[in-house]
Amino acid sequence: MNWEKLLSLKRHGDTHKRLRKEQDETRLGFEVDYDRVIFSSAFRSLQDKTQVIPLSKTDFVHTRLTHSLEVSVVGRSLGRIAGRHILEKHPYLQEVHGYKFNDFGAIVAAAALSHDIGNPPFGHSGEKAIGEFFKSGEGKKHQSVLSKKEYQDIIDFEGNANGFKLLTETREGVDGGLRLSYATLGAFMKYPKESLPKKPTKHIADKKFGFFQSEKNTFQDVANELGLIQTRKGDAISFSRHPLTFLVEAADDICYTIIDFEDGINLGLISEDYALEYLIKLVKDSINTKKYNTLKYREDRLGYLRALAINTLISDAIEVFIENEKAILEGTFEVSLLDKSKYSAQITDIISLSVEKIYRSQEVVGKEIAGYKIISDILEVYTRALVHEKEGSATNYDKLMLQTLPEFYQRTDISLYNILLNACCYVASLSDSMAVHIHYKIMGKLL
Secondary structure (H helix, E strand, O other), X not given: OOHHHHOOOOOOOOOOOOOHHHOOOOOOHHHHHHHHHHOOHHHHHHHHOEOOOOOOOOOOOOEHHHHHHHHHHHHHHHHHHHHHHHHHHOOHHHHOOOOOHHHHHHHHHHHHHOOOOOOOOOOHHHHHHXXXXXXXXXXXXXXHHOOHHHHHHHHOOOHHHXXXXXXXXXXXXXXXXXXXXXXXXXXXXXXXXXXXXXXXXXXXXXXXXXXXXXXXXXXXXXXXXHOOXXXXXXXXXXXXXXXOHHHHHHHHHHHHHHHHHHHHHHOOOOOHHHHHHHHHHHHOOOOOHHHXXXXXXXXXXXXXXXXXXXXXXXXXXXXXXXXXXXXXXXXXXXXXXXXXXXXXXXXXHHHHHHHHHHHOOHHXXXXXXXXXXXXXXXXXXXXXXXXXXXXXXXXXXXXXXXXXXXHHHHOOOOOHHHHHHHHHHHHHHOOHHHHHHHHHHHOOOOO
């Protein structure tokens, strides 16, 4: 892979090449990507989607929206610092093509901002609930009508693939979705493969999948334009990661490691003394003990340690990225940047404590159980109504339910796969509260 192609400003539908030197510096194409994401309805819905605690009633626990904003800020820093190193190593990018280090920051920030845009309500349990409905619930009856890859798409419903769909999907009058630059779409594509074969290697890019069969052609177009390396041939579509994806992933890893941990402390799930001990181990080389001891309030102590911890991990991730740039460009770097961190032991300790005290807390588990039931019931009602409508056997109740769907999702003049996938994507678009609201009505309860 080469950086000139990887930094492509091309957008869906372009008939001419966009050159960096011709860009308006007051509104750079990569910065336009950020704006388009932040003004999208899909991004707004993240304000009421679970990051740590489903349906949290507190005002200081992170949602997907605040998490995404924070990841974009960290990603911007990672991109800018990496960009400075890359331009020093490959000066032709600036001298010949006009790229600047801020370009890298803008690409990573936009991709990081959208990294959770396709996630369903109730966190990762929401993904599992959608998949389980088709794997072992009422939706299993459709298996025989779908291809293996189509069925795998929905039984392993993936927020990353749904995100790519949201960013690129053509609708009537809206060609190419948000029409982001291919560089930003490439950096967004964390798992550049289709749903089958499942986990074919231990390479981190093969851990999950990044596009549904409905977006296969779009995905291939982006990958080919960027010059990503094809890693499998024949029927199995798979490419190497865009190098900047590693920075997007690092930004996410840094934020959820440190900030989810902070949420656990604020919720009282992790004792402050225990937690501070873990954070201080991570920042022992940079902490100003005198300053720390003057901080009277817990919020200030946590904020100080959080800032130091994030800065420490940013510097470390950049060091790993620069040291392994050649392997990353060749597609042979197989793990995340934080997996190679010199602070991996401290990171592992923090994540282990978060899993034990936060992600497996009774409050989280109880709400995830409720989320499973809510998502399953909503999917059952809507998939039945849509399939009946396609078959010409819709009941009055089916027709009433279809009227509650946004017009785009009411379509039945398409394949069964696309009907079922659209139902999944509609459910995934719901905020936590809206899913509860719809379920309340389905259960026959007046509001």
